[in-house]
Amino acid sequence: MTDTQAAVSTPALEGSPDWLRAYRLMLSIRLFEDRVNDLYQRKIMPGLAHLSSGEEGVAVGVCTALHDDDYITSTHRGHGHCLAKGAEPKLMFAELLGKAAGYCGGKGGSMHIADQQRGNLGANAIVGGSLGIATGAGLSIKQRGTTQVAVSFIGDGALGQGVLYEVMNMASLWQLPVIYVCENNLYGEYTLGSETIAGQPLDRAAAFAIPALEVDGQDVRAVYRATAEAVARARRGEGPSFLLCSTYRYFGHHVGDVDRGYYRSRDEEQLWRTQRDPITLARVWLEAEGLADSAGLEELADQLGRELEAAAEFAIAAPFPELDQVATDVFA
Amino acid sequence: MTDTQAAVSTPALEGSPDWLRAYRLMLSIRLFEDRVNDLYQRKIMPGLAHLSSGEEGVAVGVCTALHDDDYITSTHRGHGHCLAKGAEPKLMFAELLGKAAGYCGGKGGSMHIADQQRGNLGANAIVGGSLGIATGAGLSIKQRGTTQVAVSFIGDGALGQGVLYEVMNMASLWQLPVIYVCENNLYGEYTLGSETIAGQPLDRAAAFAIPALEVDGQDVRAVYRATAEAVARARRGEGPSFLLCSTYRYFGHHVGDVDRGYYRSRDEEQLWRTQRDPITLARVWLEAEGLADSAGLEELADQLGRELEAAAEFAIAAPFPELDQVATDVFA
Amino acid sequence: MSLPETEVEAVTEELTMAQAIRQAIAEEMRRDESVFVIGEDVAEAGTPFKVLSGLVEEFGTARVLDTPISEPGFTGMGVGAAMTGRRPVVDIMFGDFLGLAMDQIANQAAKVHYMSGGKLSVPLTIRTTMGATRRSAAQHSQSLHAWVSHIPGLKVVLPSTPYDAKGLMKSAIRDNSPVVFFEDKMNYQQRGQVPVAEYTLPLGVADIKRPGRDVSLIATSSMVLVALEVAQVLADEGIECEVVDPRTTVPLDRETLIESVRRTSRAVVVDEGHRSYGVGAELAAVVAEGAFYFLDAPVRRLGAMDVPIPFSPVLEDLTVPTAETLAETVRELCGGKTREGRA
Amino acid sequence: MSLPETEVEAVTEELTMAQAIRQAIAEEMRRDESVFVIGEDVAEAGTPFKVLSGLVEEFGTARVLDTPISEPGFTGMGVGAAMTGRRPVVDIMFGDFLGLAMDQIANQAAKVHYMSGGKLSVPLTIRTTMGATRRSAAQHSQSLHAWVSHIPGLKVVLPSTPYDAKGLMKSAIRDNSPVVFFEDKMNYQQRGQVPVAEYTLPLGVADIKRPGRDVSLIATSSMVLVALEVAQVLADEGIECEVVDPRTTVPLDRETLIESVRRTSRAVVVDEGHRSYGVGAELAAVVAEGAFYFLDAPVRRLGAMDVPIPFSPVLEDLTVPTAETLAETVRELCGGKTREGRA
């Protein structure tokens, strides 16, 4: 993907996506993050990371409807988005460990992974911080006359940030090809969303004349369908959409958030894990449809596990940046 | 009004307001601003001022429903709000001329008149800049347990500012006694509102579960009725309201904006002046109801004219601040 | 550390920085019902750094308010509440988020008193953090106290010890002007003696944390600890450092800074903001001007490198002033000689 | 003023500052279709100061975009458009409104390139204003260039003449990093000679606006004009001022500043930001350190008073440096004597 090269005509994706690939992606994200947690606990990873385990259906459902040259912007909880958009696990691990081989040469870390090869304009550690970027990418697309789209992943917490309403207004006025994907995982840090959100989130997008839809974020196919429609609309020049995806994060706000009884119950966590897991749900469906069998999926899991293990090992063995890198890349 | 002294129980205003007083107030605002324009043209007034002529119905309709100890915050176009809340013209003129006798000792000027005696927390030169202040005043009222209300006057241009949505969310969540009064005069500076507002403004407040109502801003009685209801609700602890008042400014964005043919027509201006003038409409009603007669109103106009002339003369003759005032009031 | 001024204060207890700050706020909330706390995750969570743990249990959710993630909105509301009889303590979780609230802070809070000719006032305290090396990368590691120090109408506090933090926080809350209070997040677990009895410390009075005759180390916030460490090390080498902590950048106690440098004739300024156009520039300019005729060498400045803070530990550690870089700078400045040696 | 470097440039025309800026933007828009303008009232109105008049007529509303009053939103969009192949010129009508957009500017625009390890870049220009004495009061009169100068990753331009403005604006637009361009609103009608032929001026090169041997006046933006006026006056009194204009605070041409002061041995820094923690502090600290062994007197600083800008003309005029206050400062500094006199 290059920005100057106009994208070839890209109609709405036709036919059914490769659901096995989608399953594989979700599983990679899960296994990737299990290893991130492990690297944290073994004190190999510096700092903290925000795991998206439980939310894989949203990342994969959305990105399955995108082309390589479409843009995404992501959040502090961005590993899933990044992998779903095609990032290589070993370069991500390397970034998380602050190594030179990482996507950002170790300068960004977990919250700033960007991968311009795949249209990933970057995770963002400011809640709502990438809304302007995604909407500006939409403006750029419109000015350049391509049929790309820009997806802005945000959390429900970002509904509190005024900039969301500013950019939705302009996206609507100018009919920009932007899709706001809100991952409603019920919490912003340690506070319940219902304590911070007056009214209905969908109404907020609708008030700006933006088509808004609630989607079951645990159902990767539902997420895909809703996104594909929004994408098709955007590519036709019919402007922005807003998708509210209900989902859940299994772990704490970040890897260090272990004692979370004061803000949510183990029961609630268990319920989501056992009843609403996007990977299990997809697996049941794949098997029911005869698109995969249990043995094949076990085999796949083993294989992914080995690949991710190797990726993590690569990152652990990789060298840190040269010290002179501290002062490069300040100016372009 | 003092903040620490709890307000006595203040039920919804009962009975009909004194409409002659309301008429008188509207007329004073009109005549006041005619003189401001004159002071500008005669180069007696430093800087610029934003006249609200044509919008008197909103300021007076709203403030007629308020008590002295209720709060308002105002905008760059704030003379009307200030006078309607009870400010003295001579101290306002003095402020506009940068004189020591002015409300702010000459330090504020047209865009920063505040009058804490009457609950006026200040005009504001930042579009949307006083939304936080008004909403915070609402929080303060709730914490102090009084029955005051806080009114935030904003222009339609402030619908573009994200902070509006942030504070409406909190006002709604916490059921704060705040009334957002949006003066929709069709323009923000030199740009038509319809070019900058996607969707319907009322939906934006409604999306935060805030009762929202459109009101004819040229009908002072309609503005009063809508405000009185919102005030009553707020005093009962039932939270915020949003009033969208359609109105029009007769003059330019500021006194220097004389050639405005490129953004709006003379015809449009004439139409509002001749068909929709809030003062004329009130006068017709007063006379029809037998609450006033033509001669009496002419007499009133003359009297007000003389009073305002004297007020302006006072300000012209008043001394500038002592030079040492430049460094006072930086810290409280 | 300044000694407590009265006998009563002589009874002390050991507190962490976080505990001292919490105590200060709790005491002021008990003393004055108009004081309240507002911000993200300040109630049950007690902030991510647990600085406010326990407050909501004592004072309830009416006085410890969890907000949506709306920095401009709740900061503006703090201004309005302050103008109408309350004393809000607004919590901005990371100093990096100040950018979101700068309009409310600089255009509203800072100016209301002046613009109204002194009729309205804004007794508001904004707590926020600063400090790098937590492996939090560029958007969670900044020390942006220069921004607010530049805006007339704001007072700015940079405490370096639990004792200072408690006494200055209480003064900040009681102050009738808006005060921005910066807490170095790497310092929260630092311990120190704090009087058991009530005390406050005035805003605008620098503190000589360690006297010395060879060179003045003018240090802020956690850099005071670095300076004290260096002073200890260099004492063995025969260089006597005076460690001067301005404690507040506004008001700035110029006299104490200048006098110290006039005595020592050399100065190094150490501050964790970016070096260029930072607080260190002002401190350096003030002493370079005020002690000009007494200086034996140029005033040196150490600050964070002029780069966004990188994530990788090996890089991040290079960006901030350390005991090593400071010691090296002082040694260079003193030309290997103490004042005595030179005399 | 630096002389044009090539023969072709020798043909000049007289332009106002506003015209020079408009020309620069128009030329770049013609040259590169990825350049566009976005902001409030930039199209038909051509901004309140009419700086952009005519652009929408030539380039249409697809490249000259009127926005809602949403500084954070459209600044952020500028960042995103810049990251994806465009070269936006974002218009922030008054510098005072920077506070609304500081998160987008400091946390996003400034850091994207670094955080991404150099993979993404943000070729963004932000135009905004500075300067007081327009009787616009506290929220429309600030000079906030210190805020952005402090943030690594941003370049900052402060042009003082039409010639500089045009050449630097063209470089700003072509630069692959975010650049904040400050225009003194009191200066828009100032006239000067500008080459008719294409030219650009590099960011990071100071300009000696007038050579002199007795004292260096290091002045920014409209303060350069004040300094030139003072230099003229003092020349008659036998004091030869060198007027040095850094032109960009980032990158800062330290060498030219320091060399000038080493030659003159005295320096006054004049900048219209608030005096404390302002750009002047950095400039003063840089020359005080770099020219320490050559200085005959302390480096003096003039800036706006540390008060919100008052409305009343009699007060406002006191807050900014003027030819009178600068001349007085220089006379004091030079002790009534020229270097020759002392020599």
Ligand SMILES: Cc1ncc(C[n+]2csc(CCOP(=O)(O)OP(=O)(O)O)c2C)c(N)n1
């Ligand atoms: C502007 C800003 N304010 C506060 C924070 C601190 N913070 C980081 S994540 C977070 C909660 C975000 O919640 P949500 O958007 O729902 O995302 P989730 O973590 O649930 O995925 C907060 C408050 C921040 N990073 N940025």
Ligand SMILES: Cc1ncc(C[n+]2csc(CCOP(=O)(O)OP(=O)(O)O)c2C)c(N)n1
């Ligand atoms: C944050 C901010 N952006 C821009 C401006 C410049 N400005 C002053 S008034 C105005 C238009 C305001 O329009 P509106 O809110 O509709 O009020 P009206 O002037 O129509 O009464 C603008 C853009 C400002 N003062 N503050």
Ligand SMILES: [Mg+2]
């Ligand atoms: Mg969430």
Ligand SMILES: [Mg+2]
């Ligand atoms: Mg309007």
